[in-house]
Amino acid sequence: MDKLAFLLSEGVKNLWRHKLTSFSSIFSIFLTLIISGTLIIVSQNTSKVIEYLRDKYKIEVFFKNEITFEKVEEVVSNINKINGVRSTTVISKDDAEKIFKSQFGEDIMKIIGYNPLPISCVVNIVKDDTKTINIASIINKLKSFQEIDEINYQGRIISRIEGYYQLFVRLMTSILIIVFFISIFTISNTIRLTIYAKEKLIESLQLIGATRSFVKAPFIIEGILIGFIGSALSSLLLIGLLEFSYDLIYTYLSFKIEYDIKLLILTLCSLSIIISFIGSSRATARFLK
Amino acid sequence: MIQLNNLSYTFEKGGGVSNIEMSMQDDEFAFLIGPTGSGKTTLLRLIYMDLLPQVGNVIIGEYDSDGIKQKQIAFMRRKVGMVFQDYHLLEDRNLFENIALPLHVIGCSKDEIVDRVKDSLDEVGLGGKESHYPGELSGGEQQRACVARAMIKEPDVILADEPTGNLDPVTSFELIKFFEEINREGTAILMASHNYNLIKGRGHRIIEIRNGSIRKS
Ligand SMILES: Nc1ncnc2c1ncn2[C@@H]1O[C@H](COP(=O)(O)OP(=O)(O)O)[C@@H](O)[C@H]1O
Ligand SMILES: [Mg+2]
Secondary structure: OHHHHHHHHHHHHHHHHOHHHHHHHHHHHHHHHHHHHHHHHHHHHHHHHHHHHHHOOEEEEEEOOOOOHHHHHHHHHHHOOOOOEEEEEEEOHHHHHHHHHHHHOOOHHHHHOOOOOOOEEEEEEOOOOOOOOOHHHHHHHHHOOOOEEEEEEOHHHHHHHHHHHHHHHHHHHHHHHHHHHHHHHHHHHHHHHHHHHOHHHHHHHHHOOOOHHHHHHHHHHHHHHHHHHHHHHHHHHHHHHHHHHHHHHHHHHOOOOOOOHHHHHHHHHHHHHHHHHHHHHHHHHHHOO | OEEEEEEEEEOOOOOEEEEEEEEEOOOOEEEEEOOOOOOHHHHHHHHOOOOOOOEEEEEEOOEEOOOOOHHHHHHHHOOEEEEEOOOOOOOOOOHHHHHHHHHHHHOOOHHHHHHHHHHHHHHOOOOOOOOOOHHHOOHHHHHHHHHHHHHOOOOOEEEEEOOOOOOOHHHHHHHHHHHHHHHHOOOEEEEEEOOHHHHOOOOOEEEEEEOOEEEEO
């Protein structure tokens, strides 16, 4: 037990003696973990975000004025058969009038004496995120109906957002891989500097009969401490940001971010231990004879 | 017991020791004497297995250098105390921490370490100087600290490489007398020196080395 305490205090001393390099290692681990954490949260929310966006995919179809309601129903049943269409809601001339009244507070019949509003239909798109849907082909099929006068849709902007979202995930993953190796390298470099600075101690320890693992232990502990500090800082920041943005995003977009704090902390901790262990083992294996 | 059988070691650039045959009993006090460059340090390094023999073998207690593992070497060194000409004390640790280091390696408890360090510093006459750093001690005091660090693990043998090299004649004699005291309590001592005047007439065995070979034992 006292032996462990000794090794631990040696590790802390090492860390403290090289504050600047230790700081750079902590920072690189911190960066790696922030990116990992963001990716974890993003991937936990991917399907929800796509569902959320697709829920807002609305194609509004306006029929020509001379088309009868019966004809519209026939066309709509054909629209429902288009691949990628989830559901449709027909808005009759009377419905449109009511909507107009509720939105503008005016009775259109009183203003111009007749109802000029056309029959329309809201086309909803499948939400399922497993298949990417081709909005353009749906639009083209809708355009082929003679009975349709005008089509309104926000599909392009939403599929662009989906594209950005996927680009973001891919970019973050590549950056993660890079910073992962950078942090292994900086930790290993920090430990190497400590080993150089401790040459005399290492020599003395070997002369008085310390085993290899005893000599190595403070350096490995130093590395793990760096990892631990990095993961504590990044967990704090991520959780803080999440708590802060949760309400904000809910208020403005009524989207609830899904996250699991325990899983997040656990993943970040294990990742930091893996990084710091690889980093410090690499240094001790290469620079401790 | 130390036994060297047909021991040879040659450095890449030449120099070293060759065909060494020698043995030492458990309670013996021996001087290894020879001019500078004759191979004393090399021989001692072979004994504590800092160098491994190219020919022959070293047997020290239950350990044989033939095919020995790193871990066995570590355990062997816990039975061997080393004293150096330049003391090998850690400048950034105080006297207490320096002397305590071998006990941390063995895994002693904190209380035991405090007791044993105090006893051993009293024994070498450095009681009360626990908080001094090596730079705050005289040469003679540093050498006694070095001896205390070697003695604290209660070794079977002490290997001293020119321990008096940086000491004045009076302090040197005191150190040798101190070694004799330790030897009387049953620790074998092998002390290398190039200073024949210092050791003659004390009735100890003298092993003479010249050009890497033992002349007279
Ligand atoms: N590390 C070394 N590398 C190369 N040659 C060495 C080394 N150590 C000692 N030698 C050579 O081995 C010979 C014996 O040296 P050493 O054992 O140090 O002598 P002593 O301790 O008796 O003064 C010398 O010729 C020296 O040059
Ligand atoms: Mg020498």
